[in-house]
Amino acid sequence: MTDLTTWFFFATCIYITSNSCKVLSKFNKNIYRSIMSFTLQVLIFSSLPFILALLVLKSYLSSSKHHKNLPPSPPKLPLIGNLHQLGSSPHRALQAMAQTYGPLILLRLGSVPVLVASSVEAAREIMKTHDLTFANRPFLNIPNKIFYASQDIAFSQYGEYWRQVKSIAVLHLLSNKRVQSYRHVRDEETLRMMETIQKAEGSVVNLSELLVSLTNNIICRVALGKRHDGRKFKKLLQQTMELLGCFSVGSYIPSLRWVDRLSGLEKNANAVVKEFDEFLEGVIDEHVNNKAVDVEGRDLVDVILEIQRDNVTGFHLERDMVKAIVLDVFTGGTDTSSTSLEWAIAELLGHPHAMKKLQQEALEIGQGRSMISEDDLENMPYLKAVLKETLRLHTPLPLLVPRESTRDIKLLGYDIPSGTRVLVNAWAIARDPTIWEAPDEFRPERFLNSSIDYKGFHFEFLPFGAGRRGCPGIQFAVVVNELVLANLVYKFNLALMGEKGLDMSETSGITVHLKCPILVSATPVCS
Numbered sequence: 001m002t003d004l005t006t007w008f009f010f011a012t013c014i015y016i017t018s019n020s021c022k023v024l025s026k027f028n029k030n031i032y033r034s035i036m037s038f039t040l041q042v043l044i045f046s047s048l049p050f051i052l053a054l055l056v057l058k059s060y061l062s063s064s065k066h067h068k069n070l071p072p073s074p075p076k077l078p079l080i081g082n083l084h085q086l087g088s089s090p091h092r093a094l095q096a097m098a099q100t101y102g103p104l105i106l107l108r109l110g111s112v113p114v115l116v117a118s119s120v121e122a123a124r125e126i127m128k129t130h131d132l133t134f135a136n137r138p139f140l141n142i143p144n145k146i147f148y149a150s151q152d153i154a155f156s157q158y159g160e161y162w163r164q165v166k167s168i169a170v171l172h173l174l175s176n177k178r179v180q181s182y183r184h185v186r187d188e189e190t191l192r193m194m195e196t197i198q199k200a201e202g203s204v205v206n207l208s209e210l211l212v213s214l215t216n217n218i219i220c221r222v223a224l225g226k227r228h229d230g231r232k233f234k235k236l237l238q239q240t241m242e243l244l245g246c247f248s249v250g251s252y253i254p255s256l257r258w259v260d261r262l263s264g265l266e267k268n269a270n271a272v273v274k275e276f277d278e279f280l281e282g283v284i285d286e287h288v289n290n291k292a293v294d295v296e297g298r299d300l301v302d303v304i305l306e307i308q309r310d311n312v313t314g315f316h317l318e319r320d321m322v323k324a325i326v327l328d329v330f331t332g333g334t335d336t337s338s339t340s341l342e343w344a345i346a347e348l349l350g351h352p353h354a355m356k357k358l359q360q361e362a363l364e365i366g367q368g369r370s371m372i373s374e375d376d377l378e379n380m381p382y383l384k385a386v387l388k389e390t391l392r393l394h395t396p397l398p399l400l401v402p403r404e405s406t407r408d409i410k411l412l413g414y415d416i417p418s419g420t421r422v423l424v425n426a427w428a429i430a431r432d433p434t435i436w437e438a439p440d441e442f443r444p445e446r447f448l449n450s451s452i453d454y455k456g457f458h459f460e461f462l463p464f465g466a467g468r469r470g471c472p473g474i475q476f477a478v479v480v481n482e483l484v485l486a487n488l489v490y491k492f493n494l495a496l497m498g499e500k501g502l503d504m505s506e507t508s509g510i511t512v513h514l515k516c517p518i519l520v521s522a523t524p525v526c527s
C-alpha cells in the first residue's frame, strides 16, 4: 500500500510540474504527461479507499486537538495537502475556496502551511496592522537560484540587508527624480513603437509582441544604458520569467526534491541562471571599464556601482548583490508592465464606448501635436481610470508576492503560527461583490470620482501590494503605461483582425497574461 501511495504522489508531482513549466522541453513534457496521467488514473482508482480511510482518520485526529484556533482548511490529501486543488489558475481556485471557507483559509501545500487572505479586513491586518510580522519572504528554490541566493530586493529575507537594498531602490533607483530623468528614453521608445506600427500600413500588427519589446527596451536602456534588442536577450529574459512561474516540487515537499532533478527543472534553471550571469558579468565589466559618462547620462548600473564605490550601505555591496538588484529591475519591471498594457488594450477593444471616450480625451489634449507628452498625462483622468480599472480586473500578480510570518500571531481571531506562508488574493479582493458594484464588468467610470488609488492605502485595490514590502516601482510603471496607452489611441484606430472577438483567456505563470496575442490593424487617426 505505501508503495502505491508513493507512486501516486510522485505521479501527481510530475504531473503538476510538467503542466506548470513552459521551460521544460516539449519532449519531456509530453512523455511525462501521458505516462503520468495514465498512472494517475489507475492509481486514483486503486488507492481511493486507502485515501478515504486516511482522510477520516486525519479529521478524527485533528478534531481531538482544540487548543489552537486555526483558520478553516479544506480537506487535504496526505503528503501533497491541498496542492491538487490549485489548478492552472490558483487565484480563481482560491477565490472559489474563499466563498466556501471564508476570508482566511489555512492550506497545506506539500508540507508548507499557507494562509490565504481574501478580504479587505484580512489584507489590512496582514499588510498594515501586522505588517512587521508578515514582512518576511519565504525561501523559494527557483528565485533563490535566480537571484544569487535571494540577495535581491523582492525575495531577500526581512532584515538589515533587505532594508538597505530596498532603500537604495526607493531613494536612488526608482525615486521620482530618477524616473523623471529617463523621460527621453520613454519618449524615444514610444515613438519608435509608433513608427513600427505606422510602417505596417494597415496590415496585421502583433501588439503583444511590440509591447513586450517596448518594455524590454525601456528597462534595458534605463538599467544598462543601451538597448539589447537581439533575440538572444529577449529569449533569456523570457526564460527567466517562465522559470519564476514554474512549480518546484522540492519547494513544497523537501523529501521529493529529486523530482525537480528528474523533471529537468533544476538543470534548466541552472542553465538559464548561468547564461544570465554571463550576460550581467559582461554588462558590469563594461560599466566599470567605461568610466566616462555616455550620452544618455547615468543608467541604473552606474548608480548602483557608485553606491558600491561610495560605501553608502556601510557594508561592501558584493558583485552578486549588484547583479541580483539589476535582475530585480528586469523581472519586476518588464512583464508586469507589458501585461497590464495588453489587458488595457484588450478591454478597450471589447468596449468600443470606452475606447472612443479615451480617444476623445487624447485628441482634445493632443490638439494635433505629434505626440502626447508626459506633461499632458495629469489632465487625462479617463486614461488613468482605464488603467486603474485594468489593474483591478487583471491584477498582473493576482496573489502578489508571497510573504511569511516571523512569529505567532492572532489574526481576525485565528491563531497563525510563526513561519506560515501568506498569499493575499488581491485579484479576488478587487472583485469582491460586497465592495465593488458589478465587479466583473469593465467600467473605468467607477474610478473617475473616486479617491481610490493603488499606492497601498486602499486595501480593496492592491495591484502593487502594500506596506513595507510594497512595490517600489509604482511611479516607474505607471508613467510608462500611461504614456504608451495615451499615444496609441491618440495616433491609431485599432481594430481586431478577423470576425471573432478577442479571446480573453488567461495563462498561468508569474504574471497572468493573455493567452493569445493581440493582433490588430492600426489605421492612423486623422486629426
Ligand code: HEM
Pocket: 153, 154, 155, 166, 169, 174, 328, 329, 330, 332, 333, 334, 336, 337, 340, 396, 397, 400, 401, 402, 463, 464, 465, 466, 467, 468, 469, 470, 471, 472, 473, 474, 476, 477
Ligand atoms: C504594473 C507594474 C507592476 C506591478 C503590478 C507590480 C507589482 C508588485 C507587487 C504586487 C509586489 C509585491 C508587493 C507586496 O509584497 O506587498 C511588487 C514588489 C516589487 N516590485 Fe513591483 N510591480 C510593478 C512594476 C515594478 C517595476 C517597474 C519595478 C522596478 C523597476 C518593480 C520592482 C519591484 C520590487 C523590487 C519589488 C520587491 C519589493 C520588496 O520585496 O520589498 N515593480 N511589485
Ligand SMILES: *[C@@H]1O[C@H](CO)[C@@H](O)[C@H](O)[C@H]1NC(C)=O
Pocket: 206, 208, 209, 212, 517, 519
Ligand atoms: C505575436 O507575438 C507573440 C509574443 O511575442 C508570439 O508569441 C506570437 O507567436 C506572435 N503571433 C503572431 C501571429 O505573429
Ligand SMILES: *[C@@H]1O[C@H](CO)[C@@H](O)[C@H](O)[C@H]1NC(C)=O
Pocket: 311, 314, 315, 316
Ligand atoms: C566601508 O564601510 C565598512 C563599514 O563601515 C568599512 O569596514 C570599510 O572599510 C569601508 N570601505 C571603504 C572602502 O571605505
Ligand SMILES: *[C@@H]1O[C@H](CO)[C@@H](O)[C@H](O)[C@H]1NC(C)=O
Pocket: 445, 448, 449
Ligand atoms: C463626478 O463629479 C462631477 C462633479 O464633481 C460630476 O459632474 C460628474 O457627473 C461625476 N461623475 C460621475 C461618473 O459620477
